[in-house]
Amino acid sequence: MTDTPLLDARGVAKSYGAVKALTGARLTVARGEIVALMGANGAGKSTFVKILTGAVRPDTGIITIAGRSARMGSPAQARRAGLVPVYQEPSLIPDLDVAANLRLCDTPVAAFVGWVADLGITGLRLTDLIADLPLATLRILDLARALASDPDVLLLDEMTAALPTDLVENVLRVVRARADLGMGVIYVSHRFTEISALCDRATVLRDGRTVGDLRIEPGVEDRAVELMLGEKIALGAREGAAISARTGTPRLAIRNLAAAPKLADVSFDLHAGEVLGVVALEGQGQDELFDVLAGFRKSTAGTLEIDGQPARFAHPSEAIAAGLTYVPGNRADALMAGRSVRENIALPFSARPRNWGPIKRKMERARTDDAIARLQIDTRAQGEVQRLSGGNQQKVTIGRWLATGVQTLLLFDPTRGIDVRTKRQIYPLVRELAEQGAAVLFYTSELAEVRLACDRAIVIFNGRVVDIIDAARADEPTLMRAAYGLTAAKGAA
Amino acid sequence: MTALIRKHAWVIGLAVLLALLLALTKLIQPNFGAPGLESLARSALPFAFATAAMAVVVIVGGIDLSVASMMAVCAVTAAVLMERMAGVPALMIVLAVGLAMGLVNGALIVLTRVPDIVVTLAMLFVWEGMALLILSSPGGSVAPWLSGATRGPFLIDGLPMALVIMALAIAIVWLPIRRSKLGLAIYATGSDPLAAFRSGVAVDRTKIIAYGICGLFCAMGGLSLAALTGIGEPVPGPYLMASVAAVVLGGVVLGGGKGGLLGSIIAVFILRIIRTILTLMAIDPNVTTIVEGVIMVGVVMLGTALTLRGARR
Numbered sequence: 001m002t003d004t005p006l007l008d009a010r011g012v013a014k015s016y017g018a019v020k021a022l023t024g025a026r027l028t029v030a031r032g033e034i035v036a037l038m039g040a041n042g043a044g045k046s047t048f049v050k051i052l053t054g055a056v057r058p059d060t061g062i063i064t065i066a067g068r069s070a071r072m073g074s075p076a077q078a079r080r081a082g083l084v085p086v087y088q089e090p091s092l093i094p095d096l097d098v099a100a101n102l103r104l105c106d107t108p109v110a111a112f113v114g115w116v117a118d119l120g121i122t123g124l125r126l127t128d129l130i131a132d133l134p135l136a137t138l139r140i141l142d143l144a145r146a147l148a149s150d151p152d153v154l155l156l157d158e159m160t161a162a163l164p165t166d167l168v169e170n171v172l173r174v175v176r177a178r179a180d181l182g183m184g185v186i187y188v189s190h191r192f193t194e195i196s197a198l199c200d201r202a203t204v205l206r207d208g209r210t211v212g213d214l215r216i217e218p219g220v221e222d223r224a225v226e227l228m229l230g231e232k233i234a235l236g237a238r239e240g241a242a243i244s245a246r247t248g249t250p251r252l253a254i255r256n257l258a259a260a261p262k263l264a265d266v267s268f269d270l271h272a273g274e275v276l277g278v279v280a281l282e283g284q285g286q287d288e289l290f291d292v293l294a295g296f297r298k299s300t301a302g303t304l305e306i307d308g309q310p311a312r313f314a315h316p317s318e319a320i321a322a323g324l325t326y327v328p329g330n331r332a333d334a335l336m337a338g339r340s341v342r343e344n345i346a347l348p349f350s351a352r353p354r355n356w357g358p359i360k361r362k363m364e365r366a367r368t369d370d371a372i373a374r375l376q377i378d379t380r381a382q383g384e385v386q387r388l389s390g391g392n393q394q395k396v397t398i399g400r401w402l403a404t405g406v407q408t409l410l411l412f413d414p415t416r417g418i419d420v421r422t423k424r425q426i427y428p429l430v431r432e433l434a435e436q437g438a439a440v441l442f443y444t445s446e447l448a449e450v451r452l453a454c455d456r457a458i459v460i461f462n463g464r465v466v467d468i469i470d471a472a473r474a475d476e477p478t479l480m481r482a483a484y485g486l487t488a489a490k491g492a493a
Numbered sequence: 494m495t496a497l498i499r500k501h502a503w504v505i506g507l508a509v510l511l512a513l514l515l516a517l518t519k520l521i522q523p524n525f526g527a528p529g530l531e532s533l534a535r536s537a538l539p540f541a542f543a544t545a546a547m548a549v550v551v552i553v554g555g556i557d558l559s560v561a562s563m564m565a566v567c568a569v570t571a572a573v574l575m576e577r578m579a580g581v582p583a584l585m586i587v588l589a590v591g592l593a594m595g596l597v598n599g600a601l602i603v604l605t606r607v608p609d610i611v612v613t614l615a616m617l618f619v620w621e622g623m624a625l626l627i628l629s630s631p632g633g634s635v636a637p638w639l640s641g642a643t644r645g646p647f648l649i650d651g652l653p654m655a656l657v658i659m660a661l662a663i664a665i666v667w668l669p670i671r672r673s674k675l676g677l678a679i680y681a682t683g684s685d686p687l688a689a690f691r692s693g694v695a696v697d698r699t700k701i702i703a704y705g706i707c708g709l710f711c712a713m714g715g716l717s718l719a720a721l722t723g724i725g726e727p728v729p730g731p732y733l734m735a736s737v738a739a740v741v742l743g744g745v746v747l748g749g750g751k752g753g754l755l756g757s758i759i760a761v762f763i764l765r766i767i768r769t770i771l772t773l774m775a776i777d778p779n780v781t782t783i784v785e786g787v788i789m790v791g792v793v794m795l796g797t798a799l800t801l802r803g804a805r806r
Binding site (some may be wrong): 047053075076079085087090091092093094095096100101103104105121 | 636674677678680682683684685687688689690691692693695750751
């Protein structure tokens, strides 16, 4: 019995249509072992987690828990099989009180109360409504509920994101103590410091496959970064990476900006004619940063200056009026799917109240035609944007601002999920916009893009800027190390 | 104690409002008494069942536009069956028919992944047609004991039989569910389907069952219609919009997860008695509907404002 691992998942594969999310994932956890599950963005980590927790059924693969073959058809079945997850987002029911949430999972109340106290939450009443509790408390309650059900295997998915330091310490201490009593733990995290403090082993995923198992020992960070990157196919280098002059008043000056819950303290300058990359792992505060700049969300601290003038946005229209243009990563957020390419490109003309009234058809047509031609948008299906390919849709979301004439462009992962050919058309477009005098903030989840499109990049970790890297030395290992908060060993590249 | 009051603030508020309105009625019409209460309770009977039906599906996060049609199917089924067979088995069959129709609605929504509002809109027409197939014009007859059951007082004068039947029928179905894990699952699914799924709730099954309960309440509504009129009426009555109105006024949040049946039933009586008061005051019936609408918006707005202020404190 001691030889068989507590959890054994092998040959796990899953495709969504033509997209192979997982091709051969493998993970074993022994009794009392804490295993970190690592992988860069898009490595298949989240799909693997969904399969392990029963939220998604795999196409192939065998999962056994404590020697029994486990059928993970639903989260309820996964629970019965002995694997209990704590998700990135709280999975407590907002409109029920704490006690009802416990009953829903048949969680023993006494054990739950014990764990809550052990994890350092005081003053909790079982009659408290979940919707009234702060986020950090909910994460702890989620963990306490999972622990109280006495699982064989505990899966923690980015458990410590958005937790204050003292609670993180409590979590690590309690999880370690519980593992020492024989529980197996899968620890999904981006944070090397926590992984090296807590875990015994790390399993690394890349391109949908398990590519290695690493003992946690000094220097393991470099091995892990290597494994996560693998041999990436180069996307082609940018020619003449001219570093634009960074003089005069910056277009955008951000000082000590913070926004709940994840953006803690960010400062940087963005000049006209510059493309500034933003590099961060998922959920390090970049969403909040872009939301504040686009006027979707108000900052909680810090200042924002545009061309030397202090600014604060109460509504997206104010950000647009100040020349800040946001292109979301999710194309569905930006486009009117059922309307034509032309209308979508023309929207910013008419979206400004002062332009209400009859639309100047001729001018609109001239400008949209120009944008379509320059973007090489495939117009065969231009009647409805939703019938275009993802890449062409993304070109429309950028193209509408090209037609308007853009001052400051906020690109949030503009190349997510589009093909390499279209990506290659988008980088020169971004450069061209910058050369015309636009200031571009460019968040990307694909590290290789920094060299291709940016002049330099800021790296955000845990809500703070931890590094600023010039494009010249922004190779993937350097960026990856910085993104994981490993700035101590700077200068490796 | 204060926590209990806060938790049920909406229901208590509605009860107070109802008491005030009853007092107002007595003031306008000094001879308003036991007979007035009885006719109020009797007229509210089908509305109450329709509202209970609607409340359950709204709590689970859906909506059922076919409640009035299902009630019509059940009413004509009852009238046709009771002409030919004993009352009690016929009653059981009608309840089963209602349950089955509800389950069909729920299963269609879950299996096709088409939005609730679209599926039940389509089923509104399907059930309406079924009712007309069963009985093309008002007819049939109802067991005399069923018609008699809604009349008169229960034990003491001033406690209408119709009210007792309503309370019993709804309590017998809903209370055991509300106290069980199924009830919890219904609220959980309506509140946050993803979190419920992750907590191990069988979300799809819960949804189908909730629609089944809705159908069961519709059957009761249909039976009460047949009992009140003595015959079966195949054309659906004005119960769809009235039930949505009562549910909203009753504190059930459209979107799911919040509220309960008690508040919704009290809201039915509030809406009925407002109508009575306006009639007593000899106000133009066309103005009556405007007043009803304004009161509804007003009460919900006021309630939301009060709840928000309470939450901020």
